[in-house]
Amino acid sequence: MQLLLKVGLAIALVVVLAGGALGQCAMWSYDEGTENGPEVWGDLCVEYAKCSQGALQAPVDIRYVTMDYNMGPLSFDIVNPFADEGSTTGKTQMVSSPHSLRMDWAPGSTVTGGPFEHKARPATPLTACCSECAGEWRHRCIWLIVFYLSSLAFHAPSEFTFQGYRPDLSVYLYHHTSKKQVAVAVISFNTSHASSGFLDSLIPYLPINTTSSYVPLEFDLASLVAESFAEGYYSLLGSLTSPPCTEDASYVLARRILPASPAQLKVFADLLHHNARPTQPLNGRRIKAFVPFSNLDDNKLSKEAGWIFVGVVVAGIVVVGLGSYVLGKAKKNHPMAHPEEMELRAGN
Numbered sequence: 001m002q003l004l005l006k007v008g009l010a011i012a013l014v015v016v017l018a019g020g021a022l023g024q025c026a027m028w029s030y031d032e033g034t035e036n037g038p039e040v041w042g043d044l045c046v047e048y049a050k051c052s053q054g055a056l057q058a059p060v061d062i063r064y065v066t067m068d069y070n071m072g073p074l075s076f077d078i079v080n081p082f083a084d085e086g087s088t089t090g091k092t093q094m095v096s097s098p099h100s101l102r103m104d105w106a107p108g109s110t111v112t113g114g115p116f117e118h119k120a121r122p123a124t125p126l127t128a129c130c131s132e133c134a135g136e137w138r139h140r141c142i143w144l145i146v147f148y149l150s151s152l153a154f155h156a157p158s159e160f161t162f163q164g165y166r167p168d169l170s171v172y173l174y175h176h177t178s179k180k181q182v183a184v185a186v187i188s189f190n191t192s193h194a195s196s197g198f199l200d201s202l203i204p205y206l207p208i209n210t211t212s213s214y215v216p217l218e219f220d221l222a223s224l225v226a227e228s229f230a231e232g233y234y235s236l237l238g239s240l241t242s243p244p245c246t247e248d249a250s251y252v253l254a255r256r257i258l259p260a261s262p263a264q265l266k267v268f269a270d271l272l273h274h275n276a277r278p279t280q281p282l283n284g285r286r287i288k289a290f291v292p293f294s295n296l297d298d299n300k301l302s303k304e305a306g307w308i309f310v311g312v313v314v315a316g317i318v319v320v321g322l323g324s325y326v327l328g329k330a331k332k333n334h335p336m337a338h339p340e341e342m343e344l345r346a347g348n
Contacts, residue, residue, distance in 0.1 A: 028243050030099070030275050038277050041243050051245035057280035058238030058251060059159035065234060065289040073292065074229060074252060075113040076185075078149070078222035091214045096207040099242060099275055101154040101268075103215065109149035111175055111185060114252060114290065115235045116145040147175030147183040156265070156272040158188050159241050160253055161279055167257055168265045169199075173225070182240075182249040187228040192259030198224045199264045208271060228254035232291035241277045255291070 025045035031037050036044060042052025051057070080090065094103045151174045158170040167188040175183040189196060201219040232255045239247040 025243070028099075030273075030277065032278065041245065044243070048243040048245065050239065050247060051243055054239055054245060054247050055283045056237050056239055056247040056285065057245060058236075058241050058249065059161070059277060059279050060236065060238070060282055060285075060287070061161045061164060061279045062234050062253065062287055063163050065287045068235075068288040068290060071114045071235060071288060071290045072117060073113055073290065074111060074116075074185075074233060076222070076225045076229070077110045077112075078225060079108045080217060091216045093212055094202075094205065094207055094215050095212045096271070097211070101206075101272055103152040103154075105149050105151055107148060107150075109221075111147050111149070111173075111183060111252075112144050114233065115250060115288070116147060116183060145177060145181070147177055147181070149173055149175050154268060154272060155241075155276050156268040157274065157276050159276045159279075160186060160188075160251075162257075166276075169260065169268050180248075184249055184251050185225070185229075186251060186253040187224065188254065188257045189260040189265065190257045191262050191265060193261070194259040195261040195264055196258060199260055199268075203264065203267050206267065206271060224258075228256050228258055230292075231256040232289065235288045235290070236285055255289070 025047055026036055028041050028044055028048070029036050032039065038051075040052075041048050042050070092104050092106070094101065096102075153172040153174065155170045155172065156168065158167040160170065167190045169189040171187045171189075173185040173187070175185070177183075189199070198219050198221075202215060205213050205215040207213040229252075234251075234253045234255065236251050237247075238249050238251050239245045240249060
């Protein structure tokens with residue numbers, strides 16, 4: 001009897017120890033080619049499996065995009081989280097870790113519109129649609145998904161690339177819904193003769209020799225967001241860019257890359273030590289783009305896109321002058337008559 005009891009206790013101890021081991025994940029790093037680098041994140045533990053097995057991993061290279069004007073512009077509502085306390089600035093906490101630099105943001109700021117706006121089918125009765133939307137609806141039954149800003153994170157260099165080109169710094173604005181959906185707005189900076197007022201306001205308070213610090217809210221985040229997204233955005237589905245790499249994120253990347261001085265960017269590069277995951281395969285995903293009509297004459301799409309537009313105009317003239325037969329022949333012979341995608345030009 002005592003022998004059976006000892007055996008039972010031994011088995012129980014083994015199970016407990018095994019369970020503890022399974023629940024622990026090895027430390028990961030951004031150092032490529034190492035035993036815990038990005039290439040092997042998915043092998044470090046079961047919880048990180050998506051990092052190697054997922055089909056919607058981020059970041060990616062933004063190379064070919066599909067114009068989608070059904071998305072519409074984004075609507076950011078950035079508020080000072082300390083305004084209700086009667087403070088003109090207030091302060092927030094910035095936390096540094098071996099992998100990241102994060103700045104907390106109190107509740108109140110939101111993003112809606114763009115890819116986060118879902119229109120009901122025309123055949124759906126208005127009453128049914130409004131019932132479906134649970135109060136978050138407006139005229140013509142548009143279902144708004146509201147994402148709430150929770151934190152800002154910094155990556156140096158940028159994780160997302162643009163036709164292979166990698167900006168020097170990116171700021172991620174993490175938003176969440178009540179159902180734990182994730183939306184990430186990405187703002188990028190690149191070396192320029194001009195400096196960034198936003199970065200200038202942060203640098204004196206960065207937690208360089210400590211794990212956390214408090215940053216006065218003397219910067220205008222609303223203006224920064226408006227400036228960066230003024231030329232439109234790219235949209236795609238993806239994952240968190242660090243373990244556990246869960247595939248529950250929607251990304252919107254500002255098309256305009258903002259300027260920053262070499263000295264400003266060096267401060268962040270020295271602090272963050274290249275916390276950028278390599279780009280991942282698209283696996284058939286389409287990257288959508290929205291460009292305001294006011295920016296169509298000065299956008300960052302490739303020269304091929306401009307020739308597509310010229311081709312369409314010429315084709316229209318042919319229709320009026322020579323009829324559908326000549327038009328059909330012209331379209332058949334034109335190599336860019338039916339483009340589905342447009343190529344981006346790297347850089348600004």
